[in-house]
Amino acid sequence: MKAFLRLLLWEARHLQRSGPAWLVCGGLLAASLLATWAGGRNLARHRGEVAALAAQYATQMETITREFSPQGEAGYVAYYTFIPTHWPMSPLAALTTGVRDVVPSVIWVRMLGLEGQLYEADLGNPALQALGGLDLAFVFCALAPLALLVLGHDAFTRDRDLGRFTLVAAQAGGLGRLLAARIGARALLVVGTVTLAFAGACAWLHVSPDGRAARWLLAVWAYLACWTSLAACIAVVARSVAGSLALALTTWVASVILVPALLNLALTAAFPVPEGLALTVHQRQESHAAWDRPRAETMEKFFVHHPEWAGTPPVEGRFAWRWYYAMQEMGDQSVAAQSQAYRHNLRSRQAVMTRLAWLAPVAYAQLALSARAGTDLDAHLDYLDRVRAFHGELRRRFYPLFFAEASITPAQFDLFPPFPAEPPAAAAPSGPSLWPLLAIGALAFGATRLLLRRRFL
Secondary structure, X not given: OHHHHHHHHHHHHHHHOOHHHHHHHHHHHHHHHHHHHHHHHHHHHHHHHHHOHHHHHHHHHHHHHHHOOOOEEHHHHHHHOOEEEEOOOOHXXXXXXXXXXXXXXXXXXXXXXXXXXXXXXXXXXXXXXHHOOXXXXXXXXXXXXXXXXXXXXXXXXXXXXXXXXXHHHHHHOOHHHHHHHHHHHHHHHHHHHHHHHHHHHHHHHOOOOOHHHHHHHHHHHHHHHHHXXXXXXXXXXXXXXHHHHHHHHHHHHHHHHHHHHHHHHHHHHHOOOOOHHHHHHHHHHHHHHHHHOOHHHHHHXXXXXXXXXXXXXXXXXXXXXXXXXHHHHHHHHHOHHHHHHHHHHHHXXXXXXXXXXXXXXXXXXXXXXXHHHOOOHHXXXXXXXXXXXXXXXXXXXXXXXXXOOOEEOHHHHHHOOOOOOOOHHHHOOOOOOOHHHHHHHHHHHHHHHHHHHHHHO
């Protein structure tokens, strides 16, 4: 053990004098700094948007009070009142954007058809969205493995090309010890750089060093341990410096870009999901078509879902608020099956991608990190489910007023309940297990030992 530690220390000193090592680690830190800055801006923008919701809602209610003072029909007030809901963002979300850059984090809800409101969002620059967001998870999952491969690809081939491989291996006391020291020193350097970047990001973004932050960092370490074994395997397989570099870059491109892209295409074909906008259009078409149907037909469909109102008098005339909001709910019911299939297929894609971790460890690591930060697809779908439950509560509170054709005064505006947003702690589960990443690393480690015995015995 002491001999190995001396060898490891010697490799560490060699890296300390290596210009490329400083360049690679400096570039990794610079990318981490930029990603932390971008994540901090996103977090500050989200917090500012959420903080402004109360003032915006108060301004809206003041306008409604002036328009419907001293009292107005409940249907009118409900029609013009938007209630803000938001998806809580934990500090860890600044490290892992997840799906937050393509889905809304704030939805203003009113009493109209809900499916026509869930998928409305302000879109940013499409070209920038196509490139994806820069966050610390991307740096750690995509760039840190590249840094490790660049530093460790020539662990054997460098000495072989210089004609001193046999001598160095004999002085090290064995090929396994030499490989472990060289790859281990480089892995420790990259892991140390990543850990330093994570600590700096936590200090900058005021992330508490709690269990969630520890689980996030542990997932990064497990992922880098997997790549350490792969780097060792590449170092043994290659026979020249140029060959080892080509193999390392090919492995990185295939693992980080090609395989995840192919998996995404396969899952898209296996679980087809229409755009949320299609549900919005269908729901609104159904609602608009109800204007040309008999009022009794719409109310009969409504009474199937709300038998408690079946004994109310029929709708007379062309318009009544109870018919109007019943029409809106029937528009939601017309796309209920499509909406359920939409959510089911999205969750199925997520589950299958998680099970295929051994094919795309980078995708699995991204899923694990976004789940621990509460920014994954499941967290977004859970938020939409909470919005659905909240909208159902609004209907239960206001249907009695609509069917009674009651008026509502400004003093009764508290009938609109606030959205019960869950705290960020409840929205950040532990995420997928790390065992698949460790299993991939163990397989690569076993393959490396086998190759060492077969090629160098």
